[in-house]
Amino acid sequence: MKVKKMENISNKILPVVVLYNIRYENCIVYRSLLQHYKMLHIFVYDNSPSDINSDLHNANDNIRYIHDKSNGGVSAAYNAGYLYAREINADFLLLLDQDTLFDSQYIETLSEAIKTNPQINVFAAQVICNDKPFSPSQLNIFSVKTPRLESGIYKLKQYKPINSGTCVSLDIFDNAGGYNEKIKLDFADYEFFSRKRFEKESFLLLDSVAIQNFSNDEKDVENLYARYKIYLEGAKESRRTLKGVILFVIKHTIALTVRTKSLKFIKLMIKYKLI
Numbered sequence: 384m385k386v387k388k389m390e391n392i393s394n395k396i397l398p399v400v401v402l403y404n405i406r407y408e409n410c411i412v413y414r415s416l417l418q419h420y421k422m423l424h425i426f427v428y429d430n431s432p433s434d435i436n437s438d439l440h441n442a443n444d445n446i447r448y449i450h451d452k453s454n455g456g457v458s459a460a461y462n463a464g465y466l467y468a469r470e471i472n473a474d475f476l477l478l479l480d481q482d483t484l485f486d487s488q489y490i491e492t493l494s495e496a497i498k499t500n501p502q503i504n505v506f507a508a509q510v511i512c513n514d515k516p517f518s519p520s521q522l523n524i525f526s527v528k529t530p531r532l533e534s535g536i537y538k539l540k541q542y543k544p545i546n547s548g549t550c551v552s553l554d555i556f557d558n559a560g561g562y563n564e565k566i567k568l569d570f571a572d573y574e575f576f577s578r579k580r581f582e583k584e585s586f587l588l589l590d591s592v593a594i595q596n597f598s599n600d601e602k603d604v605e606n607l608y609a610r611y612k613i614y615l616e617g618a619k620e621s622r623r624t625l626k627g628v629i630l631f632v633i634k635h636t637i638a639l640t641v642r643t644k645s646l647k648f649i650k651l652m653i654k655y656k657l658i
Contacts, residue, residue: 456568
């Protein structure tokens with residue numbers, strides 16, 4: 384395993400990775416990306432119920448590790464990462480989750496893009512899932528489209544990137560008010576980039592492809608139901624900012640109902656007054 388030389392990398396980028404029930408060294412984002420940048424400051428936020436990564440507390444001076452057994456979600460993690468980035472005088476947050484596979488040179492690509500595009504505050508990877516475009520997406524009240532886009536500059540009003548792989552300047556993160564911690568997971572990214580602060584902002588879509596891995600093999604109805612509650616809470620909180628939330632919810636609820644042959648998902652959606 385080759386560790387990158389720091390002279391080719393901006394020390395102004397702080398990667399923030401969110402973990403849940405996995406060892407840091409076993410997660411995809413570490414294996415594909417972060418293990419190559421061990422000299423870079425890295426912020427690790429672990430939402431696992433038990434502190435399975437406790438050894439990271441004293442791993443080295445370049446890792447800041449926080450264990451949140453209450454599971455504050457990605458929004459709490461990214462906000463905490465922002466505070467640490469200010470502490471170490473970083474300029475950008477690189478938002479990551481544990482399940483994204485990146486090109487091993489992605490941070491070098493980001494660093495070069497930041498140097499050559501000082502007018503840009505947001506950078507994003509092209510993300511695919513199941514061999515199909517996954518991010519950035521075009522959202523409106525009636526549909527969600529994810530076309531294949533060439534690398535280049537796009538308006539955030541038109542396209543929204545997902546969290547993982549997106550790099551945001553601390554200044555615009557602060558001006559936008561950070562992430563809404565009432566939205567723990569689903570819709571956190573779309574709600575964030577749908578705020579008025581981003582209406583005239585552009586982002587640079589990099590010529591770098593990341594692969595999002597979603598495990599969708601859960602069969603236990605109760606586990607799916609618990610996860611669905613978190614999904615609905617995010618939807619309810621984000622609908623004031625984000626267009627098309629109801630469409631998201633209806634499609635997802637129908638899929639879960641067909642998959643489980645249970646009406647409890649529809650009943651919960653009605654209870655949350657999302658239809």
